[in-house]
Amino acid sequence: MSTHPAVVTVGPGLPLEVHQIPTPAPTANQIRVRCEWTASTPLDLHQADGGLLVTHPQILGDGIAGTVVEIGPDVSKYKVGDKVFGFAWRGPAEKAHQEYVVAPEFLFGKIPHHVTMQQAVTVPNNFVTAWHTFTKDFGFELPWPKPERYIPGERGGWILIWGGSSSVGQYALQILKWYGYTNIIATASKTHHEKLYGYGATKCFDYRDPGVEKAIVDFTDPNGGIHFVLDCIGSLNGSVVPISRIVRPQSSTKVAILLPIIVKDAAEGVKPIYEMDVEKATQWPEGVHVVGVRTHFYLDNQFLAEHLQSDIMPECLAQGMIEPNEQVIVEGETMLQRAEKALKVLREKKVSGARLVWRVSDEV
Numbered sequence: 001m002s003t004h005p006a007v008v009t010v011g012p013g014l015p016l017e018v019h020q021i022p023t024p025a026p027t028a029n030q031i032r033v034r035c036e037w038t039a040s041t042p043l044d045l046h047q048a049d050g051g052l053l054v055t056h057p058q059i060l061g062d063g064i065a066g067t068v069v070e071i072g073p074d075v076s077k078y079k080v081g082d083k084v085f086g087f088a089w090r091g092p093a094e095k096a097h098q099e100y101v102v103a104p105e106f107l108f109g110k111i112p113h114h115v116t117m118q119q120a121v122t123v124p125n126n127f128v129t130a131w132h133t134f135t136k137d138f139g140f141e142l143p144w145p146k147p148e149r150y151i152p153g154e155r156g157g158w159i160l161i162w163g164g165s166s167s168v169g170q171y172a173l174q175i176l177k178w179y180g181y182t183n184i185i186a187t188a189s190k191t192h193h194e195k196l197y198g199y200g201a202t203k204c205f206d207y208r209d210p211g212v213e214k215a216i217v218d219f220t221d222p223n224g225g226i227h228f229v230l231d232c233i234g235s236l237n238g239s240v241v242p243i244s245r246i247v248r249p250q251s252s253t254k255v256a257i258l259l260p261i262i263v264k265d266a267a268e269g270v271k272p273i274y275e276m277d278v279e280k281a282t283q284w285p286e287g288v289h290v291v292g293v294r295t296h297f298y299l300d301n302q303f304l305a306e307h308l309q310s311d312i313m314p315e316c317l318a319q320g321m322i323e324p325n326e327q328v329i330v331e332g333e334t335m336l337q338r339a340e341k342a343l344k345v346l347r348e349k350k351v352s353g354a355r356l357v358w359r360v361s362d363e364v
Protein backbone atom coordinates (compact mmCIF):
# COMPACT_ATOMS: atom_id res chain seq x y z
CA MET A 1 0.00 0.00 0.00
CA SER A 2 1.28 3.48 -0.77
CA THR A 3 1.85 5.94 2.05
CA HIS A 4 1.79 9.69 2.60
CA PRO A 5 2.95 12.13 5.31
CA ALA A 6 0.71 13.25 8.17
CA VAL A 7 1.26 15.61 11.12
CA VAL A 8 0.64 13.76 14.40
CA THR A 9 0.68 14.42 18.11
CA VAL A 10 2.73 11.93 20.11
CA GLY A 11 1.81 13.13 23.60
CA PRO A 12 0.37 16.23 25.30
CA GLY A 13 2.74 19.18 24.96
CA LEU A 14 5.33 17.19 23.00
CA PRO A 15 6.63 18.44 19.65
CA LEU A 16 4.56 17.30 16.68
CA GLU A 17 5.98 14.67 14.35
CA VAL A 18 5.41 13.73 10.71
CA HIS A 19 4.64 10.05 10.19
CA GLN A 20 4.23 8.17 6.93
CA ILE A 21 0.81 6.53 7.06
CA PRO A 22 -1.05 4.21 4.66
CA THR A 23 -3.11 5.87 1.93
CA PRO A 24 -6.46 4.07 1.78
CA ALA A 25 -8.39 3.73 -1.50
CA PRO A 26 -11.89 5.24 -1.37
CA THR A 27 -14.79 2.79 -1.19
CA ALA A 28 -18.58 3.24 -1.62
CA ASN A 29 -19.40 7.00 -1.40
CA GLN A 30 -15.90 8.08 -0.35
CA ILE A 31 -13.57 10.42 -2.23
CA ARG A 32 -9.83 10.75 -1.87
CA VAL A 33 -8.75 14.37 -1.78
CA ARG A 34 -5.24 15.73 -2.06
CA CYS A 35 -5.36 18.17 0.84
CA GLU A 36 -3.62 21.28 -0.46
CA TRP A 37 -4.59 23.83 2.20
CA THR A 38 -5.67 23.43 5.77
CA ALA A 39 -6.36 25.64 8.78
CA SER A 40 -5.11 25.40 12.35
CA THR A 41 -7.81 26.05 14.94
CA PRO A 42 -8.01 26.23 18.74
CA LEU A 43 -9.09 22.56 18.76
CA ASP A 44 -5.65 21.60 17.42
CA LEU A 45 -4.13 23.35 20.42
CA HIS A 46 -6.62 21.75 22.84
CA GLN A 47 -5.59 18.36 21.44
CA ALA A 48 -1.84 18.91 21.02
CA ASP A 49 -1.17 20.67 24.34
CA GLY A 50 -4.12 19.51 26.40
CA GLY A 51 -4.61 16.01 24.99
CA LEU A 52 -8.35 16.77 24.86
CA LEU A 53 -10.31 13.67 23.79
CA VAL A 54 -7.21 12.31 22.04
CA THR A 55 -5.46 8.96 21.84
CA HIS A 56 -1.90 9.61 20.69
CA PRO A 57 -0.60 9.42 18.06
CA GLN A 58 -3.38 11.52 16.57
CA ILE A 59 -3.47 13.29 13.22
CA LEU A 60 -4.59 16.88 13.72
CA GLY A 61 -6.89 19.14 11.73
CA ASP A 62 -10.42 19.04 10.39
CA GLY A 63 -10.54 21.69 7.64
CA ILE A 64 -9.64 20.59 4.12
CA ALA A 65 -9.34 22.32 0.75
CA GLY A 66 -7.95 20.33 -2.13
CA THR A 67 -8.47 18.37 -5.32
CA VAL A 68 -10.35 15.09 -5.80
CA VAL A 69 -7.86 12.47 -7.00
CA GLU A 70 -9.90 9.24 -6.74
CA ILE A 71 -13.56 8.37 -6.19
CA GLY A 72 -15.44 5.36 -4.79
CA PRO A 73 -17.96 3.42 -6.93
CA ASP A 74 -21.06 5.11 -5.43
CA VAL A 75 -19.89 8.71 -5.63
CA SER A 76 -22.39 10.92 -7.50
CA LYS A 77 -21.37 14.52 -6.81
CA TYR A 78 -17.69 14.65 -7.72
CA LYS A 79 -15.23 13.63 -10.37
CA VAL A 80 -11.45 13.52 -10.35
CA GLY A 81 -10.06 17.04 -10.66
CA ASP A 82 -12.89 18.82 -8.77
CA LYS A 83 -11.78 21.40 -6.21
CA VAL A 84 -13.51 20.75 -2.88
CA PHE A 85 -13.56 21.96 0.72
CA GLY A 86 -14.88 20.25 3.82
CA PHE A 87 -14.94 19.56 7.53
CA ALA A 88 -14.07 15.94 8.40
CA TRP A 89 -12.80 14.49 11.66
CA ARG A 90 -14.17 11.00 12.39
CA GLY A 91 -11.01 8.91 12.08
CA PRO A 92 -7.40 9.02 10.90
CA ALA A 93 -8.30 8.86 7.19
CA GLU A 94 -10.56 11.94 7.49
CA LYS A 95 -8.22 14.23 9.42
CA ALA A 96 -6.86 17.27 7.60
CA HIS A 97 -3.19 17.72 8.40
CA GLN A 98 -2.05 15.07 5.97
CA GLU A 99 -1.47 14.89 2.24
CA TYR A 100 -4.46 12.67 1.37
CA VAL A 101 -7.87 12.61 3.05
CA VAL A 102 -10.45 9.90 2.43
CA ALA A 103 -14.02 10.67 3.51
CA PRO A 104 -17.63 10.40 2.27
CA GLU A 105 -18.69 12.90 -0.36
CA PHE A 106 -21.34 14.47 1.92
CA LEU A 107 -18.55 15.97 4.05
CA PHE A 108 -17.44 18.18 1.13
CA GLY A 109 -18.71 20.96 -1.09
CA LYS A 110 -17.38 22.29 -4.40
CA ILE A 111 -15.25 25.42 -4.07
CA PRO A 112 -16.91 28.24 -6.03
CA HIS A 113 -14.82 29.46 -9.00
CA HIS A 114 -14.06 32.88 -7.59
CA VAL A 115 -12.91 31.54 -4.18
CA THR A 116 -9.32 30.44 -3.48
CA MET A 117 -8.46 27.33 -1.45
CA GLN A 118 -6.94 29.56 1.24
CA GLN A 119 -10.25 31.38 1.58
CA ALA A 120 -12.42 28.27 1.31
CA VAL A 121 -10.58 26.37 4.03
CA THR A 122 -11.56 29.01 6.62
CA VAL A 123 -15.22 28.09 6.23
CA PRO A 124 -16.26 24.49 6.85
CA ASN A 125 -15.86 23.67 10.56
CA ASN A 126 -17.14 26.95 11.91
CA PHE A 127 -19.87 27.50 9.32
CA VAL A 128 -21.16 24.05 10.30
CA THR A 129 -20.76 24.89 14.00
CA ALA A 130 -22.82 28.07 13.75
CA TRP A 131 -25.58 26.52 11.62
CA HIS A 132 -25.84 23.42 13.77
CA THR A 133 -25.95 25.38 17.03
CA PHE A 134 -28.69 27.71 15.79
CA THR A 135 -30.91 24.86 14.61
CA LYS A 136 -30.22 22.29 17.33
CA ASP A 137 -29.65 24.35 20.46
CA PHE A 138 -31.68 27.49 19.76
CA GLY A 139 -34.40 25.87 17.63
CA PHE A 140 -34.00 28.45 14.84
CA GLU A 141 -35.62 27.24 11.65
CA LEU A 142 -33.07 28.36 9.00
CA PRO A 143 -35.19 26.83 6.22
CA TRP A 144 -33.26 25.78 3.11
CA PRO A 145 -33.81 26.93 0.47
CA LYS A 146 -34.79 30.16 2.18
CA PRO A 147 -38.36 31.13 1.18
CA GLU A 148 -38.75 34.54 -0.44
CA ARG A 149 -39.61 37.24 2.08
CA TYR A 150 -38.70 34.88 4.95
CA ILE A 151 -39.08 36.47 8.37
CA PRO A 152 -37.53 34.67 11.36
CA GLY A 153 -39.77 33.78 14.29
CA GLU A 154 -37.38 34.81 17.07
CA ARG A 155 -37.79 38.56 16.91
CA GLY A 156 -38.42 39.61 20.51
CA GLY A 157 -35.37 40.09 22.74
CA TRP A 158 -31.70 40.03 21.79
CA ILE A 159 -29.32 37.41 20.50
CA LEU A 160 -25.86 37.92 22.00
CA ILE A 161 -22.88 36.60 20.03
CA TRP A 162 -20.02 36.65 22.53
CA GLY A 163 -16.79 36.65 20.55
CA GLY A 164 -18.19 38.02 17.29
CA SER A 165 -14.74 38.38 15.71
CA SER A 166 -13.85 34.73 16.23
CA SER A 167 -14.15 32.51 13.19
CA VAL A 168 -17.36 30.96 14.53
CA GLY A 169 -18.73 34.38 15.50
CA GLN A 170 -18.20 35.81 12.03
CA TYR A 171 -20.08 32.97 10.34
CA ALA A 172 -22.79 33.05 13.02
CA LEU A 173 -23.45 36.75 12.41
CA GLN A 174 -23.48 36.39 8.64
CA ILE A 175 -25.93 33.48 8.74
CA LEU A 176 -28.29 35.39 11.03
CA LYS A 177 -28.09 38.48 8.85
CA TRP A 178 -28.93 36.52 5.73
CA TYR A 179 -32.01 35.03 7.41
CA GLY A 180 -33.20 38.49 8.38
CA TYR A 181 -32.39 38.64 12.08
CA THR A 182 -32.00 42.23 13.23
CA ASN A 183 -31.88 41.76 17.00
CA ILE A 184 -28.19 40.87 17.34
CA ILE A 185 -25.50 42.24 19.63
CA ALA A 186 -21.89 41.11 19.75
CA THR A 187 -18.71 41.45 21.77
CA ALA A 188 -15.28 41.87 20.17
CA SER A 189 -12.23 44.09 20.31
CA LYS A 190 -13.04 47.59 19.05
CA THR A 191 -10.93 47.15 15.94
CA HIS A 192 -13.42 44.59 14.62
CA HIS A 193 -16.66 46.46 15.39
CA GLU A 194 -17.08 48.02 11.97
CA LYS A 195 -16.77 44.66 10.25
CA LEU A 196 -19.29 43.10 12.64
CA TYR A 197 -21.78 45.90 12.00
CA GLY A 198 -21.44 44.99 8.33
CA TYR A 199 -22.18 41.36 9.27
CA GLY A 200 -25.46 42.38 10.90
CA ALA A 201 -24.71 43.28 14.52
CA THR A 202 -26.97 46.08 15.78
CA LYS A 203 -24.61 47.00 18.60
CA CYS A 204 -21.07 45.89 19.46
CA PHE A 205 -19.39 45.95 22.86
CA ASP A 206 -15.69 45.74 23.69
CA TYR A 207 -15.20 42.67 25.88
CA ARG A 208 -12.00 44.21 27.28
CA ASP A 209 -13.95 47.16 28.72
CA PRO A 210 -14.27 46.57 32.51
CA GLY A 211 -17.83 47.95 32.32
CA VAL A 212 -18.92 45.64 29.49
CA GLU A 213 -21.38 43.57 31.55
CA LYS A 214 -23.27 46.62 32.80
CA ALA A 215 -23.23 48.22 29.35
CA ILE A 216 -24.84 45.12 27.82
CA VAL A 217 -27.46 44.88 30.57
CA ASP A 218 -28.28 48.60 30.30
CA PHE A 219 -28.71 48.26 26.55
CA THR A 220 -30.76 45.06 26.49
CA ASP A 221 -32.90 45.17 29.66
CA PRO A 222 -35.20 48.02 28.52
CA ASN A 223 -35.53 46.41 25.07
CA GLY A 224 -36.84 42.92 25.77
CA GLY A 225 -33.76 41.40 27.43
CA ILE A 226 -31.45 38.72 26.04
CA HIS A 227 -33.12 35.54 24.77
CA PHE A 228 -30.18 33.70 23.27
CA VAL A 229 -26.44 33.73 23.90
CA LEU A 230 -23.88 32.02 21.70
CA ASP A 231 -20.56 31.90 23.55
CA CYS A 232 -18.05 31.46 20.73
CA ILE A 233 -15.09 31.60 23.13
CA GLY A 234 -15.77 29.25 26.04
CA SER A 235 -13.24 30.91 28.31
CA LEU A 236 -14.22 30.50 31.96
CA ASN A 237 -13.21 33.98 33.04
CA GLY A 238 -13.26 35.64 29.61
CA SER A 239 -16.80 34.74 28.53
CA VAL A 240 -18.61 32.12 30.64
CA VAL A 241 -18.59 33.98 33.97
CA PRO A 242 -19.41 37.38 32.40
CA ILE A 243 -22.35 35.80 30.53
CA SER A 244 -23.60 34.15 33.73
CA ARG A 245 -23.72 37.63 35.30
CA ILE A 246 -25.53 39.20 32.35
CA VAL A 247 -28.39 36.73 31.88
CA ARG A 248 -31.43 37.22 34.08
CA PRO A 249 -33.03 34.65 36.43
CA GLN A 250 -36.32 33.14 35.16
CA SER A 251 -35.67 34.62 31.73
CA SER A 252 -35.67 31.24 29.94
CA THR A 253 -32.60 32.54 28.12
CA LYS A 254 -30.79 29.83 26.14
CA VAL A 255 -27.01 29.90 26.43
CA ALA A 256 -24.92 27.72 24.09
CA ILE A 257 -21.23 27.46 24.94
CA LEU A 258 -18.71 26.09 22.46
CA LEU A 259 -16.88 23.32 24.30
CA PRO A 260 -14.45 22.91 25.86
CA ILE A 261 -14.66 25.53 28.57
CA ILE A 262 -11.10 26.75 28.95
CA VAL A 263 -10.30 26.99 32.66
CA LYS A 264 -6.58 27.59 32.12
CA ASP A 265 -5.12 28.63 28.76
CA ALA A 266 -2.35 26.73 27.04
CA ALA A 267 0.94 28.63 27.04
CA GLU A 268 4.59 27.79 26.43
CA GLY A 269 5.36 25.05 28.97
CA VAL A 270 1.89 25.33 30.59
CA LYS A 271 -0.64 22.51 30.34
CA PRO A 272 -4.14 23.84 29.77
CA ILE A 273 -7.14 22.81 31.89
CA TYR A 274 -10.58 22.21 30.39
CA GLU A 275 -14.08 21.59 31.71
CA MET A 276 -16.79 19.87 29.66
CA ASP A 277 -19.68 20.28 32.14
CA VAL A 278 -21.31 23.67 31.53
CA GLU A 279 -23.48 23.46 34.66
CA LYS A 280 -20.50 22.77 36.88
CA ALA A 281 -18.30 25.49 35.39
CA THR A 282 -20.02 28.39 37.14
CA GLN A 283 -23.16 29.39 39.04
CA TRP A 284 -26.04 30.03 36.58
CA PRO A 285 -29.17 31.98 37.52
CA GLU A 286 -32.34 29.85 37.98
CA GLY A 287 -34.35 29.39 34.81
CA VAL A 288 -31.47 29.87 32.35
CA HIS A 289 -30.90 26.94 29.97
CA VAL A 290 -27.22 26.26 29.35
CA VAL A 291 -25.87 23.72 26.86
CA GLY A 292 -22.40 22.76 25.69
CA VAL A 293 -21.99 22.63 21.90
CA ARG A 294 -20.31 19.70 20.20
CA THR A 295 -20.45 20.09 16.43
CA HIS A 296 -19.19 16.55 16.00
CA PHE A 297 -22.79 15.40 16.46
CA TYR A 298 -24.24 17.42 13.58
CA LEU A 299 -24.56 14.29 11.41
CA ASP A 300 -27.34 13.07 13.74
CA ASN A 301 -29.57 15.46 11.78
CA GLN A 302 -30.22 13.64 8.50
CA PHE A 303 -31.06 16.79 6.56
CA LEU A 304 -27.91 18.57 7.70
CA ALA A 305 -25.82 15.44 7.09
CA GLU A 306 -26.98 15.36 3.46
CA HIS A 307 -27.09 19.06 2.66
CA LEU A 308 -25.11 21.28 5.00
CA GLN A 309 -21.63 20.79 3.57
CA SER A 310 -22.44 19.58 0.07
CA ASP A 311 -25.15 22.13 -0.91
CA ILE A 312 -25.75 24.86 1.66
CA MET A 313 -22.15 25.79 2.46
CA PRO A 314 -20.89 26.13 -1.16
CA GLU A 315 -24.08 27.95 -2.21
CA CYS A 316 -23.76 30.46 0.65
CA LEU A 317 -20.16 31.10 -0.37
CA ALA A 318 -20.88 31.24 -4.11
CA GLN A 319 -23.76 33.72 -3.69
CA GLY A 320 -21.83 35.92 -1.27
CA MET A 321 -24.25 35.24 1.61
CA ILE A 322 -21.10 34.66 3.65
CA GLU A 323 -17.59 35.90 3.05
CA PRO A 324 -14.65 33.80 4.20
CA ASN A 325 -12.62 34.76 7.28
CA GLU A 326 -9.50 36.74 6.58
CA GLN A 327 -6.47 34.49 6.35
CA VAL A 328 -3.05 34.63 7.91
CA ILE A 329 -0.81 32.38 5.83
CA VAL A 330 1.60 30.40 7.98
CA GLU A 331 4.91 29.99 6.19
CA GLY A 332 7.57 27.36 6.83
CA GLU A 333 9.86 25.16 4.80
CA THR A 334 8.20 21.88 5.74
CA MET A 335 4.73 20.66 6.63
CA LEU A 336 5.96 20.06 10.17
CA GLN A 337 7.34 23.57 10.53
CA ARG A 338 4.09 25.11 9.29
CA ALA A 339 2.02 22.98 11.68
CA GLU A 340 4.26 23.81 14.66
CA LYS A 341 4.36 27.49 13.81
CA ALA A 342 0.57 27.66 13.63
CA LEU A 343 0.27 26.02 17.06
CA LYS A 344 2.75 28.53 18.47
CA VAL A 345 0.69 31.44 17.14
CA LEU A 346 -2.45 29.93 18.73
CA ARG A 347 -0.61 29.34 22.01
CA GLU A 348 0.54 32.96 22.07
CA LYS A 349 -3.03 34.14 21.39
CA LYS A 350 -1.97 36.13 18.37
CA VAL A 351 -5.05 35.26 16.29
CA SER A 352 -7.43 38.21 15.90
CA GLY A 353 -10.34 38.18 13.50
CA ALA A 354 -8.61 35.79 11.09
CA ARG A 355 -7.91 32.11 10.43
CA LEU A 356 -4.43 30.56 10.28
CA VAL A 357 -4.07 28.68 7.00
CA TRP A 358 -1.14 26.76 5.54
CA ARG A 359 -0.13 24.72 2.56
CA VAL A 360 -0.07 21.05 3.50
CA SER A 361 2.22 19.31 1.05
CA ASP A 362 5.92 20.08 0.79
CA GLU A 363 5.65 19.35 -2.94
CA VAL A 364 3.98 22.24 -4.73
Ligand SMILES: NC(=O)c1ccc[n+]([C@@H]2O[C@H](COP(=O)([O-])OP(=O)(O)OC[C@H]3O[C@@H](n4cnc5c(N)ncnc54)[C@H](OP(=O)(O)O)[C@@H]3O)[C@@H](O)[C@H]2O)c1
Nearest residue numbers: 042163165166167168188189238258259293294295352353
Ligand atom coordinates in the same frame (compact mmCIF):
# COMPACT_ATOMS: atom_id res chain seq x y z
N1 LIG B 1 -17.41 22.31 20.55
C1 LIG B 1 -17.48 22.62 19.27
O1 LIG B 1 -18.21 22.01 18.53
C2 LIG B 1 -16.65 23.74 18.73
C3 LIG B 1 -16.69 24.05 17.37
C4 LIG B 1 -15.93 25.13 16.91
C5 LIG B 1 -15.14 25.85 17.80
N2 LIG B 1 -15.11 25.49 19.11
C6 LIG B 1 -14.33 26.23 20.08
O2 LIG B 1 -14.72 27.59 20.03
C7 LIG B 1 -13.63 28.42 20.35
C8 LIG B 1 -13.48 29.47 19.27
O3 LIG B 1 -13.08 28.88 18.05
P1 LIG B 1 -12.68 29.79 16.80
O4 LIG B 1 -12.03 28.90 15.82
O5 LIG B 1 -13.86 30.58 16.34
O6 LIG B 1 -11.62 30.75 17.49
P2 LIG B 1 -10.70 31.89 16.91
O7 LIG B 1 -11.25 32.44 15.63
O8 LIG B 1 -9.30 31.41 16.88
O9 LIG B 1 -10.82 32.98 18.07
C9 LIG B 1 -10.01 34.11 18.06
C10 LIG B 1 -10.88 35.30 18.46
O10 LIG B 1 -11.33 35.13 19.80
C11 LIG B 1 -11.62 36.41 20.30
N3 LIG B 1 -11.59 36.39 21.78
C12 LIG B 1 -10.61 35.90 22.58
N4 LIG B 1 -10.97 36.03 23.87
C13 LIG B 1 -12.19 36.61 23.89
C14 LIG B 1 -13.09 36.99 24.93
N5 LIG B 1 -12.79 36.79 26.21
N6 LIG B 1 -14.26 37.55 24.59
C15 LIG B 1 -14.58 37.76 23.28
N7 LIG B 1 -13.78 37.42 22.25
C16 LIG B 1 -12.59 36.85 22.56
C17 LIG B 1 -10.54 37.31 19.73
O11 LIG B 1 -11.19 38.52 19.56
P3 LIG B 1 -10.53 39.95 19.24
O12 LIG B 1 -9.63 39.75 18.09
O13 LIG B 1 -11.74 40.78 18.90
O14 LIG B 1 -9.84 40.40 20.49
C18 LIG B 1 -10.14 36.61 18.41
O15 LIG B 1 -10.58 37.30 17.27
C19 LIG B 1 -12.41 27.49 20.51
O16 LIG B 1 -12.17 27.19 21.86
C20 LIG B 1 -12.85 26.25 19.76
O17 LIG B 1 -12.19 25.08 20.19
C21 LIG B 1 -15.85 24.45 19.59
